[in-house]
Amino acid sequence: MLWRKKKQICEHEWFDLESREEYVDHTTCGIPVGRFEDVMHIYCPxxxxxxMVSELEGRLIIKAHEIKTQYKNRCNEIY
Structure with missing residues (x-):
């Protein structure tokens, strides 16, 4: 019997890709540069x-991650 290695599921920590790179190549996602300005690329390091998400959705995802991290750190300090 073959045992398969269980695939690790990443708990993504989303960050703004444009904050990490000076230029985001939209040709890789099929969006022409300058066509949509409310598009945001997020990445998990x-x-x-x-x-690729809308800018509003991207800001909400990043903010939710920041809040989750703050509560996680606070819980670790208590215990």
């Missing part, structure tokens, strides 16, 4: 996942 742990697994290098990348995702």
């Amino acid at each position: 742990k697994c290098d996942a990348r995702k």
Whole structure:
């Protein structure tokens, strides 16, 4: 019987890709540069996942991650 290695599921930590790179190549996602200005690219440094979302959704995802991290750190201080 073959045992398969269980695939690790990453708990993504989303960050703004444009804050890490000076220029985001929209040709890789099929969006022409300058066509949509409310598009945001987010990435996870742990697994290098990348995702294209609307700017509003991207800001909400990043803010939610910041809040989650703050509560996680606060819980670790208590215990």
